[in-house]
Amino acid sequence: MIVTLTINPTIDRVYSVDRLAFEDRAYINSTYESPGGRGINASCVIHAFGGQTLALLISGGETGKRMEGLLRGCLPFEIVPVAREIRTNLTITDRHGLTVNLNEKGPELSASEAGRVEAAVRGALGKASWLLLCGSLPPGVPDTFYGKLIAMARKRKVRTMLHADGEALRHAIEAKPTVVTPNQQEAERLLGRTLLTRTHYLEAARRIRAMGADSVVLSLGSRGAVGAFAEGVWEALPPRIDAVCPIGAGDALTAAYVWSMERTPDPVDALRWGVACGTASARLPGMQFASLDQTREMYARVELRSAE
Numbered sequence: 001m002i003v004t005l006t007i008n009p010t011i012d013r014v015y016s017v018d019r020l021a022f023e024d025r026a027y028i029n030s031t032y033e034s035p036g037g038r039g040i041n042a043s044c045v046i047h048a049f050g051g052q053t054l055a056l057l058i059s060g061g062e063t064g065k066r067m068e069g070l071l072r073g074c075l076p077f078e079i080v081p082v083a084r085e086i087r088t089n090l091t092i093t094d095r096h097g098l099t100v101n102l103n104e105k106g107p108e109l110s111a112s113e114a115g116r117v118e119a120a121v122r123g124a125l126g127k128a129s130w131l132l133l134c135g136s137l138p139p140g141v142p143d144t145f146y147g148k149l150i151a152m153a154r155k156r157k158v159r160t161m162l163h164a165d166g167e168a169l170r171h172a173i174e175a176k177p178t179v180v181t182p183n184q185q186e187a188e189r190l191l192g193r194t195l196l197t198r199t200h201y202l203e204a205a206r207r208i209r210a211m212g213a214d215s216v217v218l219s220l221g222s223r224g225a226v227g228a229f230a231e232g233v234w235e236a237l238p239p240r241i242d243a244v245c246p247i248g249a250g251d252a253l254t255a256a257y258v259w260s261m262e263r264t265p266d267p268v269d270a271l272r273w274g275v276a277c278g279t280a281s282a283r284l285p286g287m288q289f290a291s292l293d294q295t296r297e298m299y300a301r302v303e304l305r306s307a308e
Contacts, residue, residue, distance in 0.1 A: 002046050002258055003124045004132040005149070006039030006057040007117055007141065008106040010089045011067055014286050020094045034287065035070045036089060038134030038163055038251050040077075041289070045255035045277065047075040049292045051262060054078060054127075056120050058138075060107055061085030080120050082113045091287060097243040106138035114141050121149055125156045130258050132161045133172070134251070143167040147175035161258050162213070163250075165189065173212045179267075180213040181254045184220055201226045202233055202307050215267055217257060217274065219250045224279075226307070227271040233307040234268050236275040238298070243282040252289050253278035268304060276302050 012034050017026040043055035055075060059068055060082040071077050084107030093099040131153045133146045146168055150160045159178040165186045173180060187204050188195055195204055201218060205228035209216045216228040224237045256277035260270035276299035280290030
């Protein structure tokens, strides 16, 4: 069982427009809502690939009820009720793939609510092989929260994947997650430097691994990803594509990487699967995730290269 935690879920409201231009009008072609948050997105991909998954998430207010309705019948999930309304995020994307993403911070959680989330994770670990800790922490939750859960999972011999940002990422890496999957911007904030060249990317992946993670998958969008593993440093290079909506591609990469590791513990091959799923998902309109067949087709086109 691959358990995901989304402690700051959202209703994603996605608008597809004819074009995005500064100080000019755009016309809406379509709009839809979907349950969102990195952990939920990862569970959706894993479930669609035929993997066993459980999505843990908080829910509160009318937005939470809507989200639960959208999730019901789609994938297995477990709710931790909270008092405040969960957030709504807005994504605007045009036919060229240009995207604006506006995120609310999320509801403030009390100490007792954060404790109930921790208890839900503890209860799920007994049936988990992986714990995926995904996304931002809502107000009121300490930056050390993910690190505490990683330490708990390690004691239970459950592998952990971390996809976070800022101080939550910095603290959690010290708890030695199995794999951490920052994107370029998150890595830049973590390391306090701009990453511009291939040499920068390779060095960044090595440095982040040295901070405590067993493995690092540095997601680089259209440039693929760099993986720093015990087996060495590898690059996964995707083919050129026409990206329609890249939002969520990083979540697809993370999900496919863990799905692959659950089947065969080969991090280099899992890196290839991750980049294939992220790339195939970016070709789809709106915030959609590639199917297993679409990912398998892209997998054959992703090039692996040793950086050693």
